[in-house]
Amino acid sequence: MARPKVPLLSRERIADAALALIDRDGLTELSMRKLAAELGVQAASLYGHYPTKDEVLDDIARGVMARVDTSAFESGDWLAGLTGWARSYRAALVRHPNFVPYLASGPGTREENLRAADAVHGGLVSAGWPPREATMIGAATRYLVMGSTMGSFSRGFEDDAQVYRDRYPHLDQAHLLRAKADEIDTESFELALTAFTDGLRLRYERLSPTHVAH
Known part of the structure; x- marks a missing residue:
């Protein structure tokens, strides 16, 4: 099977999904496992983009504060x-x-x-x-x-x-x-x-x- 032209995951997509999860369920509910479930992937798939949850949160913070x-x-x-x-x-x-x-x-x-x-x-x-x-x-x-x-x-x-x-x-x-x-x-x-x-x-x-x- 040919590789998809557009990657299934990107830092932007992961951060957007994390923020949507926080908006819906609260900050304390965010975990890499729950985030992976939101994206329909395994948690291990996230770590190549974000080694830790804190790095996800920092990227979200940068996006919010940029406004x-x-x-x-x-x-x-x-x-x-x-x-x-x-x-x-x-x-x-x-x-x-x-x-x-x-x-x-x-x-x-x-x-x-x-x-x-x-x-x-x-x-x-x-x-x-x-x-x-x-x-x-x-x-x-x-x-x-x-x-x-x-x-x-x-x-x-x-x-x-x-x-x-x-x-x-x-x-x-x-x-x-x-x-x-x-x-x-x-x-x-x-x-x-x-x-x-x-x-x-x-x-x-x-x-x-x-x-x-x-």
Whole structure:
């Protein structure tokens, strides 16, 4: 029998299948055995492409983080840079909430993470933020993004009005939240981001009388 022109397996196909499995079943459910079953092959077939599960996860992380955009910092406007980065960061992560815990461990040595961290820190320091403050702003923004993507606040409520009506009078509309979960979660993130950046703008104005807020 002639060899197939297109290989049955590739690193891209394996990583895509792994991410789909994580999206569906959760990060802890990923194993090379389960991944092989998803692809209809034996686990041994995967090892020529990925010797370990960690290498699969690292490739997924690179793909997710490659979607994060820090280009707005190039304008010199630290506020536009920060909000643009935060929004693109959330957009990349919210598509794969089950994978966020893996990304939450820190930038590590992945090129995409370090490139983004360098652009954020450099953009803030160039705008006049002290290096220590720039580090904390980057970390705080990351906390905000990570927290907003690890789970849905609105989907945590039951859609049965009776669950809340008698015992929790201030939650008498909570049963309606699930139907508008995406809208509420996105707008809640925007509210938090606006409140955060409004506070930073005031802090920036107080840093030095020579600073002009962007």
